[in-house]
Amino acid sequence: MDFFIQLFTNPIGFYNQHELLIAQIGINAILAISIFVTFYSGQLTLANAGFMAIGAYTTVIMSLYLPTPLPLDMLIGAVLAALIGFLVGLPVLRLRGVFLAIATIGFVEALRLGVILNVPITGEGQGLKNPSADPLGGIVPILASLPVLAYLVWRLTQSRLGQAWSAIREDELAASSNGINVPVYKMIAFVIGALIAGYAGALETHINFFVDPTEYGIGRTIQILTFAVVGGTTNVLGPIVGAVFLTALPEIVRGFAAYRDVVNGIILILVIIFRPQGIVGRGGLAFIRPRWWTRWRAPERPASAH
Amino acid sequence: MHAVDDVSLEIEEGAIIGLIGPNGAGKTTLVNLVTGYLRSQAGSIRLVSSGGTIELARRPPHAIAGFGIARTFQTLRLYRNLTAMENVMIGMHPRRRDDTLQRLIPLAPLLRDEDKRLEEASNLLQRVGLDPDRDGDRRASTLSYGDQRRLEVARALALHPKLLILDEPAAGMNPAEKDRVRALIQQLNAGGLTVLLIDHDMRLVMGVCQRIAVLNFGRKIAEGSPATVSDDPAVITAYLGSQAQKSAAHVPGSEEMDIVGEKAPLATTEPAMPLLEVKDLAVAYGAIQAVRGVSFGVAKGEIVALIGANGAGKSTILNTLSGLLRPRAGVARFAELDLTTAPPDRIVRQGLVQVPEGREILARLTIRENLELGAWARRDVRAAHREIEGLMEQFPILGQRRDLPAGQLSGGEQQILAIARGLLARPRLLLLDEPSLGLAPQMVDTVFEVIQRIHNEGVTILLVEQNALRALEIADRAYVVETGRILLSGTGSALRRNPEVQKAYLGG
Numbered sequence: 001m002d003f004f005i006q007l008f009t010n011p012i013g014f015y016n017q018h019e020l021l022i023a024q025i026g027i028n029a030i031l032a033i034s035i036f037v038t039f040y041s042g043q044l045t046l047a048n049a050g051f052m053a054i055g056a057y058t059t060v061i062m063s064l065y066l067p068t069p070l071p072l073d074m075l076i077g078a079v080l081a082a083l084i085g086f087l088v089g090l091p092v093l094r095l096r097g098v099f100l101a102i103a104t105i106g107f108v109e110a111l112r113l114g115v116i117l118n119v120p121i122t123g124e125g126q127g128l129k130n131p132s133a134d135p136l137g138g139i140v141p142i143l144a145s146l147p148v149l150a151y152l153v154w155r156l157t158q159s160r161l162g163q164a165w166s167a168i169r170e171d172e173l174a175a176s177s178n179g180i181n182v183p184v185y186k187m188i189a190f191v192i193g194a195l196i197a198g199y200a201g202a203l204e205t206h207i208n209f210f211v212d213p214t215e216y217g218i219g220r221t222i223q224i225l226t227f228a229v230v231g232g233t234t235n236v237l238g239p240i241v242g243a244v245f246l247t248a249l250p251e252i253v254r255g256f257a258a259y260r261d262v263v264n265g266i267i268l269i270l271v272i273i274f275r276p277q278g279i280v281g282r283g284g285l286a287f288i289r290p291r292w293w294t295r296w297r298a299p300e301r302p303a304s305a306h
Numbered sequence: 307m308h309a310v311d312d313v314s315l316e317i318e319e320g321a322i323i324g325l326i327g328p329n330g331a332g333k334t335t336l337v338n339l340v341t342g343y344l345r346s347q348a349g350s351i352r353l354v355s356s357g358g359t360i361e362l363a364r365r366p367p368h369a370i371a372g373f374g375i376a377r378t379f380q381t382l383r384l385y386r387n388l389t390a391m392e393n394v395m396i397g398m399h400p401r402r403r404d405d406t407l408q409r410l411i412p413l414a415p416l417l418r419d420e421d422k423r424l425e426e427a428s429n430l431l432q433r434v435g436l437d438p439d440r441d442g443d444r445r446a447s448t449l450s451y452g453d454q455r456r457l458e459v460a461r462a463l464a465l466h467p468k469l470l471i472l473d474e475p476a477a478g479m480n481p482a483e484k485d486r487v488r489a490l491i492q493q494l495n496a497g498g499l500t501v502l503l504i505d506h507d508m509r510l511v512m513g514v515c516q517r518i519a520v521l522n523f524g525r526k527i528a529e530g531s532p533a534t535v536s537d538d539p540a541v542i543t544a545y546l547g548s549q550a551q552k553s554a555a556h557v558p559g560s561e562e563m564d565i566v567g568e569k570a571p572l573a574t575t576e577p578a579m580p581l582l583e584v585k586d587l588a589v590a591y592g593a594i595q596a597v598r599g600v601s602f603g604v605a606k607g608e609i610v611a612l613i614g615a616n617g618a619g620k621s622t623i624l625n626t627l628s629g630l631l632r633p634r635a636g637v638a639r640f641a642e643l644d645l646t647t648a649p650p651d652r653i654v655r656q657g658l659v660q661v662p663e664g665r666e667i668l669a670r671l672t673i674r675e676n677l678e679l680g681a682w683a684r685r686d687v688r689a690a691h692r693e694i695e696g697l698m699e700q701f702p703i704l705g706q707r708r709d710l711p712a713g714q715l716s717g718g719e720q721q722i723l724a725i726a727r728g729l730l731a732r733p734r735l736l737l738l739d740e741p742s743l744g745l746a747p748q749m750v751d752t753v754f755e756v757i758q759r760i761h762n763e764g765v766t767i768l769l770v771e772q773n774a775l776r777a778l779e780i781a782d783r784a785y786v787v788e789t790g791r792i793l794l795s796g797t798g799s800a801l802r803r804n805p806e807v808q809k810a811y812l813g814g
């Protein structure tokens with residue numbers, strides 16, 4: 001309760017006290033946007049943690065060895081994630097549903113166990129110290145990026161591209177009969193998702209002093225998936241709400257902080273049972289709408305014979 | 307296995323060509339080859355236009371759509387969770403200017419573009435007979451079966467195709483609706499569209515096509531004008547069947563003209579001791595009232611039919627009786643069981659069994675496994691197994707292929723499997739939802755023979771059917787359902803002679 005009281009009575013104090021939490025919420029929300037893009041095109045991909053790792057390591061390694069400015073490092077980190085996303089997508093996107101999920105999890109683990117832990121430049125199991133870490137200054141680009149990315153992705157879903165994604169999500173076969181080049185549009189979604197995840201990884205290194213390979217495993221991927229499931233994936237607000245809610249929750253109910261994963265699991269189960277479309281269902285935050293809303297929106301018309 | 311073998315077919319620009327043949331003849335396979343969903347081992351498919359000749363074989367489906375070949379699907383493939391308008395607007399995809407980058411900054415000209423598309427989509431809905439105001443914002447999955455078929459045609463038209471391939475556009479429609487499909491096809495053709503039509507309804511195909519090709523076992527067995535094809539003995543044995551020839555030749559009212567004149571009285575006698583009793587039943591989907599106060603009864607040993615247009619609420623009534631939907635108001639009793647509250651599994655165990663619309667067989671399980679699932683709720687395992695053996699003897703179509711996946715059966719065979727599966731639950735009352743849906747005329751005969759046979763064995767039947775003529779032939783009594791209400795009721799023969807019924811449902 002203190003959490004909310006402070007949020008409304010003393011927002012500046014709240015911000016100062018919870019800066020790290022706010023930064024983490026921002027990062028998670030951006031990651032949620034990245035998984036939303038692939039979900040929106042009907043693909044259950046779980047490679048986000050891998051792309052995050054690529055963005056994070058690239059940024060840190062560049063600031064360790066090259067004199068380039070930090071924003072450029074981060075940009076290259078994100079672009080490299082997208083590039084690798086494209087290469088991974090070539091074989092993997094032929095798969096569907098749960099097979100695609102397993103293949104992408106395979107990519108995450110292969111990257112972490114096979115590459116990161118074995119290549120000296122990544123510090124192997126030790127991780128890397130980040131020379132340009134700036135925990136306080138790092139929040140600004142995170143909080144600035146979040147609304148911009150959310151807006152851009154929302155606009156994308158309104159475009160011809162987004163319409164094609166919807167069609168593919170609903171029925172691939174029908175989509176191709178409508179002249180939609182299904183493999184290309186799936187790839188675009190996968191690469192955009194990789195780009196955003198890589199960017200989130202790069203942003204995250206900025207607020208940490210250390211890049212730790214254990215951060216980028218299956219656990220992280222599943223966490224990102226949970227944001228999307230709890231929040232809902234019918235529009236871009238859903239995963240963001242899911243990310244904010246699930247990240248802030250351990251802070252709100254301090255007593256349960258130790259049981260964080262248990263609480264998350266219970267919430268996930270409750271959402272899947274009682275609200276499969278997520279907190280933000282079709283047409284906005286449906287659960288805060290009064291009962292008469294639907295009737296008012298869709299007045300009953302006399303059905304006529306046809 | 308050769309699904310389509312050495313078939314040649316030419317479609318001239320501006321023509322309406324029909325493609326007919328029994329279930330499993332390879333008609334849909336041919337469509338899938340032309341539209342790029344399947345690749346042929348040999349042969350070529352060419353699109354000839356003023357710009358030159360394009361080889362279509364080995365091109366992906368989206369490219370073929372881009373050349374102006376649009377299709378509908380036999381098994382509906384709408385974007386179920388999107389609205390009707392959205393479905394049609396996606397159909398415009400190849401023509402829509404790529405605005406992805408401009409969309410990132412909303413500009414007025416783009417919005418004008420969107421308005422234009424919305425207007426066109428609503429015109430297309432209207433053109434196929436949907437009401438954009440009423441249906442435009444409804445999710446595709448909530449539309450009635452016939453409306454979903456219409457919506458698929460609208461979506462295909464949104465491509466502005468040169469060639470439109472319609473795969474059973476009139477399946478599940480009654481004659482009046484089929485006439486509207488015919489009028490639509492003719493109107494589109496008059497506007498310059500070339501049409502390839504696949505359907506089992508001979509009145510529609512014969513009435514609208516200039517030339518008809520007949521497939522059987524993947525080969526073309528006949529081609530020619532409607533008259534030559536319908537007189538071809540090979541076509542009659544393979545496809546039309548004797549019964550269908552009769553009903554194709556049947557001009558409604560001809561043999562019954564004398565009776566129509568005196569306006570036969572409608573018997574409205576309700577059974578005194580009904581097995582099934584329905585009173586003032588009302589069912590709604592959210593804000594949409596699908597059934598508005600329906601009362602009827604079925605006595606032991608009867609065949610009762612519900613007929614009426616698509617979207618009239620017939621399937622909703624059946625699904626409510628099976629406990630799959632809950633009514634908003636009203637009474638539904640089956641013997642002593644209250645159907646409005648009893649769970650579906652209990653309703654089945656009490657002997658009220660539904661054979662669902664579209665058959666819903668489990669395509670990957672074998673025929674025997676499908677039948678075994680039908681006996682799932684039974685405790686007397688041995689007797690059930692004896693019955694399964696008995697059914698497989700009774701229906702050799704099933705017995706001969708007991709260990710094949712059920713998905714390999716043709717539509718009519720699947721329907722018989724679905725009915726046999728229903729019988730294994732030991733029904734006292736069998737609900738049949740559109741048993742003749744999508745079946746070739748000869749197969750319709752077989753299915754109706756099966757229905758009559760199981761009725762003779764003592765099963766009471768409640769039948770929902772678009773093929774009103776056939777339904778009324780076998781029904782003791784029937785009810786005409788219109789917009790969620792019962793409009794008329796009477797004996798099967800009385801309704802068959804009723805001029806209103808003839809006009810609306812028998813294709814008068």
